[in-house]
Amino acid sequence: MKVLIVDDDRTLADLLAFAMRRAGFEPHLAFDAQGAMQVFNDLPVDIIILDVNLPGSREINNGFDICREIRKVSDVPIILLTVRDDEEDIVKGLNIGADDYILKPFSPRQLVARIQAVLRRASSEAVPEAAPYRFQDFQFDPARREVNRGDEAPQSLTRLESRLLSYLMLNQGQVLPADNIITEVWGLDAANTEMLRQLVHRLRIKIEQDPENPILIKTLPSIGYGFGI
Amino acid sequence: MKVLIVDDDRTLADLLAFAMRRAGFEPHLAFDAQGAMQVFNDLPVDIIILDVNLPGSREINNGFDICREIRKVSDVPIILLTVRDDEEDIVKGLNIGADDYILKPFSPRQLVARIQAVLRRASSEAVPEAAPYRFQDFQFDPARREVNRGDEAPQSLTRLESRLLSYLMLNQGQVLPADNIITEVWGLDAANTEMLRQLVHRLRIKIEQDPENPILIKTLPSIGYGFGI
DNA sequence: GATTCGTGTGACAAACCTGTGACAATTTCC
């Protein structure tokens, strides 16, 4: 894991680098905006530690500007170092797109904890289990893309089928216009009623007990479809 | 190693205590702020697990306040339990001085892993050794990077294989999207589905009895993989 | 009664995804 540390205070930067290395990171230092951009362009850094108060150069002035510049081209996590009593800086920094901030003075240990936390958030390590949808004895687990009825063996759905069913069950009991469903499932551009018809057909075969007389997914002629109506 | 668990949900607290004890820690419980401070003052605890949403008392209200109080006098590592969708809580907690956080809902296994990580980071003392993962008669010891089944001779894994299996078994029973696995194993930048496919393939050859019909590592087409599903 | 429209349905081809073996590049270990 490559960490870019940007701070004009070389003593502090060195200290941080030492702590980083001990924590298993690979620190790279920069002492001004130019150096920071250079390292950033040369290396695929995983996270950036950025002192807000840097001596200015011509175009890029302080930490905020670096942050802004980087945000134009990258989502790499950024942690700001700010001095206490400067609420404004914090709000500004987070608005610009920083992921977190830490107040000086801080202990290296705190910073390491912070880095780990930010990285964890960025990589969405915590896998949020989406709750299954239910309708009477019918269940649909979007995480597993599986449906089952009562105790029967689960039936697995394809990606599109799952997206369609998610949308339908999320808006259970409502009439959903075909166009809305299409943009929800395929995206904005690809609009094609034919495909929707096919998809509904295939989904019905998997989830309806009697696909010829659908109960779960009802057709609303010339409007669209609806789940559990 | 003494762990202080602070949570007003006694069922959860008990469950955590059980998991802690099984992992070689010595858990102590508190169900409110007062109890927490009392245990903290009486015992030299090594780490604190703190639910941020505690019912208030007079002076000390919720988990944050406990955290603040403790930080006035001690550097003991603190892990916060927070609910999902509350980014603010996380930032706030970390700024107050917490070392890490974990999102509810979580599995005891995940919490134990987190505790070990924090302790290893923060203290030089010996941390109880990570217990091997188990699934039926299959075992995986991440410290030795060895797997074995029943009494058979252990098979050793490579570094990447071990990381992959750790992640899978830490979240066993869950569906893990390919992207998450990739960032967990390789890091943020290097994203390549091909490599994951290869790695899974190689791991399966080592751990599955019949690699053509995998039982441990299941494929969820166009989603990712899951262990013990 | 014929026509038109919207829908359901089967068949088929294109696109996509996964598993797999072979081999190259890199790292690790002696």
Added chain:
DNA sequence: GGAAATTGTCACAGGTTTGTCACACGAATC
């Protein structure tokens, strides 16, 4: 420095999923 192990890349087979076409059927309309 060199061998062995590990990791990254490429190519391809086989299966699944998705898009497309063709057509049947019923209801509404003329």
